[in-house]
Amino acid sequence: MLASLVALPIVYAVAVGDVSDVRTSSGARTVVMALTVAVLLVEMIALAQIIRVRAMFSRGDTARLTWTLIASFLLVRVLCDMRLIAGFLNLFPAGGFNFLYFYTVSDLLFIAALTTTIRLYKGTGLKFEIKPVDYLYIAGAWAMAVATILAASYQGSATNFSSVTGYREVAVTVGGVIVSLGLVVRRYVSQMGGGAVARVWNTVVIASVARDASHLASLLVPIWSPRYGFFVDIYLRWIFAICWALAATYQLEIIPRAAVLREEVSPA
């Protein structure tokens, strides 16, 4: 999966060749379409993993709510991606971009998951603190949101919330909240000295930043590089998808060891 981060831009560059308008390039469209489907498949794998993680927690465990919300977040995203692909393939009647706001619904579910996680950590009675440098990172996330809104204004689509650009303004703002909360959780787990738990949430933060950055990149990169503007959004969403698959795998690696311990202590 990690090798794909290097391979994909190379494959895209070869597929695009020397065409002047990359949107008319069948090679470019094929690569982007294939990657869009791959993102969906990886998100489905991540969703299946997260459902397994959720099942490891008992009904009375507070963390079960967190993983239920994360599973719901990914489920709504998967459904949205299916709708998006169906639109690309003309399997759905053209009807504007308002359905994109279902991605916002999924983001709100993830915000709820992050909020419950923070409350969970605080509820342990351990002392978790945010460091001053974290506020710098959070400011960076909000700078990305501001830059996206300014870029949308520059393109003259700032107030049209039925357009893709309008949606991106909303998405990057909600994404700023997600990255901010994710950085708080990341700080909490880093105080655990790294290790298995930190690996999960560090990966989640990378996923959140990648997705938030995709909104800004989709507006700015086409200005600087029309050739790669068509590709960068889906590439960052690919990073988002594989990070979630990795985070789910890391979380599963923590919990099954409890099941192994149970077998060693009291085999059936």
Next chain:
Amino acid sequence: MLGEATAANLLRHYCVKMRMSVEDIHSDQLPQLAEAMRPMLAVWLGSEGAAQVAQELRQLEARG
């Protein structure tokens, strides 16, 4: 299960909360430590996983 670094810091955080030194923990205190840490461990392992870790710690004490 949690990773050595996470487990070590979990223990350190617990000791700060209980206002005791890590060096002051003796093997006969392991059962109490296990029970006290179960809510924290449940955050990452669930109640079943935390109960099993607590059981392991009690068995460590029993083995001496």
